[in-house]
Amino acid sequence: MTEKSDSVGIVEACDFVFGLTEDDYLPLDCGRKLGSVNIRYETYGKLDDNASNAVLLLHALSGDAHAAGYYSADDKKPGWWDEMVGPGKAFDTNRYFIVCSNVIGGCSGSTGPGSINPATGKAYGMDFPVITIADMVRAQYRLMRHLKIDQWLAVAGGSMGGMQALQWAVSYPDAVKGVIAIATSSKISPQSIAFNWVGREAIKNDPNWNNGDYGANVPRQGLSTARMLAHITYLSDESMLNKFGRSLQKSDKYSFDFDYDFAVESYLQYQGARFVDRFDANSYLYITRAIDYFDLSDEHGSLSGTFRHMKSDFMVISFSSDWLFPPYQSEHIVKALVENGINVTSCTLESSYGHDAFLLEVDALSRMTGDFLRNLQAGGNGQ
Amino acid sequence: MTEKSDSVGIVEACDFVFGLTEDDYLPLDCGRKLGSVNIRYETYGKLDDNASNAVLLLHALSGDAHAAGYYSADDKKPGWWDEMVGPGKAFDTNRYFIVCSNVIGGCSGSTGPGSINPATGKAYGMDFPVITIADMVRAQYRLMRHLKIDQWLAVAGGSMGGMQALQWAVSYPDAVKGVIAIATSSKISPQSIAFNWVGREAIKNDPNWNNGDYGANVPRQGLSTARMLAHITYLSDESMLNKFGRSLQKSDKYSFDFDYDFAVESYLQYQGARFVDRFDANSYLYITRAIDYFDLSDEHGSLSGTFRHMKSDFMVISFSSDWLFPPYQSEHIVKALVENGINVTSCTLESSYGHDAFLLEVDALSRMTGDFLRNLQAGGNGQ
Known part of the structure; x- marks a missing residue:
């Protein structure tokens, strides 16, 4: 403090x-x-x-x-x-x-x-x-x-x-x-409903999710992927251009592999991992569904x-x-x-x-x- | 024909x-x-x-x-x-x-x-x-x-x-x-690099992917999720509003569950499943990476x-x-x-x-x- x-x-x-x-x-x-x-x-x-x-x-x-x-x-x-x-x-x-x-x-x-x-x-x-x-x-x-x-x-x-x-x-x-x-x-909008759907699919596809009955063995990868996706929608094309551009994270040359290479990829990976430490996968399902259903x-x-x-x-x-x-x-x-x-x-x-x-x-x-x-x-x- | x-x-x-x-x-x-x-x-x-x-x-x-x-x-x-x-x-x-x-x-x-x-x-x-x-x-x-x-x-x-x-x-x-x-x-843009990254994460998180060595046991769920995400980016907010709005697929009332409920969810699920029948998950990784790396x-x-x-x-x-x-x-x-x-x-x-x-x-x-x-x-x- x-x-x-x-x-x-x-x-x-x-x-x-x-x-x-x-x-x-x-x-x-x-x-x-x-x-x-x-x-x-x-x-x-x-x-x-x-x-x-x-x-x-x-x-x-x-x-x-x-x-x-x-x-x-x-x-x-x-x-x-x-x-x-x-x-x-x-x-x-x-x-x-x-x-x-x-x-x-x-x-x-x-x-x-x-x-x-x-x-x-x-x-x-x-x-x-x-x-x-x-x-x-x-x-x-x-x-x-x-x-x-x-x-x-x-x-x-x-x-x-x-x-x-x-x-x-x-x-x-x-x-x-x-x-x-x-x-x-x-x-x-249906576009947002669609993003929520894909995020939930990522969680449900994680074998650790186990129909929501996961105890301490949490579906880290699924929840992390859902969060990374959502994170993109919280930013804008312009703010991502300003913040990351096409900067590379580890070198000034492409690594020619599938690990994170661009700074934006490293950032997303970090955001995903951090989220899993503080948020519950099932809650993510329930709260996004509440957002979908909201229609005044x-x-x-x-x-x-x-x-x-x-x-x-x-x-x-x-x-x-x-x-x-x-x-x-x-x-x-x-x-x-x-x-x-x-x-x-x-x-x-x-x-x-x-x-x-x-x-x-x-x-x-x-x-x-x-x-x-x-x-x-x-x-x-x-x- | x-x-x-x-x-x-x-x-x-x-x-x-x-x-x-x-x-x-x-x-x-x-x-x-x-x-x-x-x-x-x-x-x-x-x-x-x-x-x-x-x-x-x-x-x-x-x-x-x-x-x-x-x-x-x-x-x-x-x-x-x-x-x-x-x-x-x-x-x-x-x-x-x-x-x-x-x-x-x-x-x-x-x-x-x-x-x-x-x-x-x-x-x-x-x-x-x-x-x-x-x-x-x-x-x-x-x-x-x-x-x-x-x-x-x-x-x-x-x-x-x-x-x-x-x-x-x-x-x-x-x-x-x-x-x-x-x-x-x-x-x-970094926004598109980010979407490609999340799509690849969905594939790599599928246990069937097995570091790319999957034979006939293909990572269906992962590739389907990647495709659903990409599909959203191929449409527009306006075209999705016109095509789906917030229409429901099975009833005129919310089903209060996590199965597909909105028409747009059912559509994405269909597109994802259809894609897996004709496309290879590893190719999806390689081709999206080629797109990321392209910089004239x-x-x-x-x-x-x-x-x-x-x-x-x-x-x-x-x-x-x-x-x-x-x-x-x-x-x-x-x-x-x-x-x-x-x-x-x-x-x-x-x-x-x-x-x-x-x-x-x-x-x-x-x-x-x-x-x-x-x-x-x-x-x-x-x-």
Whole structure:
């Protein structure tokens, strides 16, 4: 941990357990119910007396509850949105009570396919129910009630986190004052569904996967390949040209073999290997499936219909070079909001970073989200 | 076979063998030499008396020597560019003598990793030398001499076929009157190198791959996954939206499982399975590596320097929605040609088909290539 006045400092993860009796089980979109649910979460800042300053941060595919701060004095790696969360930062912990929880289906503390199935005493594996973005939000609602919060000042997230933010406003219109949806979509395109499919195929083809029942003998190669593929979609053609070009890694001449030769190949291999050390293959299957299935226009025929009874103010941000969640998908969201007379601030930020921009374009995001939150707290809307 | 007056009809593949003695071996860029080389090829039309009407077609990654016509009376599937090759078509077999050969490293008749290594009596597997685009062209040059042709009226191809066409003009400037380079690049971007890497990882992770020594027990799953991934890059976001949208395959409701559910998933699965029946996994490794290594600016510091001594006329065509070989890469080629005062006709055709447009936009391609070839034959350039 670096001593910094704008850090939330050393933080601790908490656990909230519910669903220990059948009447408290979590109903899921697939028709099944989930019992014995643990939600891993972290909080930063203080909830004010009338519980009006709470902000929920929602993480992306491979994120977790650790949005900010450090776990110990010698911890070198802060939370995933540390540049945005802290005293004086956009999610200002001097003003707001920040909550971030790991999604159900995940592998970083909340109940997921790697958790023990109380019915069998063994890990769920592929017996874990297929969950949706709405299911994730349903579980977060239980956490909200547990924390004695009636309404979030804002819910905010990028990528799959943005999907959850949108879903919050649809599922619980009274519980959300403002929505910050970054680099996200109301439904992903068939191209993205196809990439997710290929990533899952890579995992399922790994003999170690063993139909999801792998114990300690994890499908490293399959998960690594899935991650490498996904990683390409998080960058852009331009950012890869800038970062790697056609540079070679080991020599100035081609090695004429099939080991990594180009710098970009070495980088991918490193990213894949690093991911396997921190993420669970079955969770990867479940969470990508939840992303595939997310379609806000499903229930009401159109996105505009879905947004009809929403009460939140919105901020919708996309990035010019993001081809995984392209700006046109954000524009669809904005159009449907405007059709319903909902307050919306929107912007497509110029960036060469592709989808990863939602984690990298900190300055622009900080200004926009900081203003939006202060306006919400002042009682106005985000415009 | 459909009886059509514009078909070349029933065709036969031929084999040309060279390199049976050491002085005739094919020298390769990697420093090794290849002996006992077979080139599988087909010809359509007739070579004229002064051998001035020969056109060489160059295939893409998964193509072969069978560019046009049928193998039998009940053959339903014509060659891969049949719509472009035949009497009265762009590559008019009434006017031109058309040649198409399978690349070395391939798996459709020409010598590749699946061929028998004369030194061991067993299949080369991964003992096959890493070959380059220039090596492929070097082998085609031997075929040209065998066919008693001194100069091609034109060399033409899309994607990797376009790379070979460019390489022909660089390696053998006197042997090429015109170059037709479609949907191609003088060097692929790190994004494409990265996709090739992930595809190869999928193959190498398949336990059946066995370091390339798989006999009949082929790495189906790995090759299928590699093909599915590549297939996404051949389409475009727009064409996938048009073709599949988010349609489901089996029901109007989500199946909440990990089998194929979306139409696009079912399509990919089908494409993957079909590919494995006709293509060799080791060839996939070798040919994608050749594509990675292709860089026309390598030897002379810049593309313009490489093009300095070229004598051919050029036609360079790209497609607006092609993100695998984006229009800007064709523009780089055109710029370097113009800098050398070389005659070049170029166009970015509007198309939603992505990279696949080079096989699908037949009308526009036929007009442009037909005109270019007739001008070449008339002695002028393609402009």
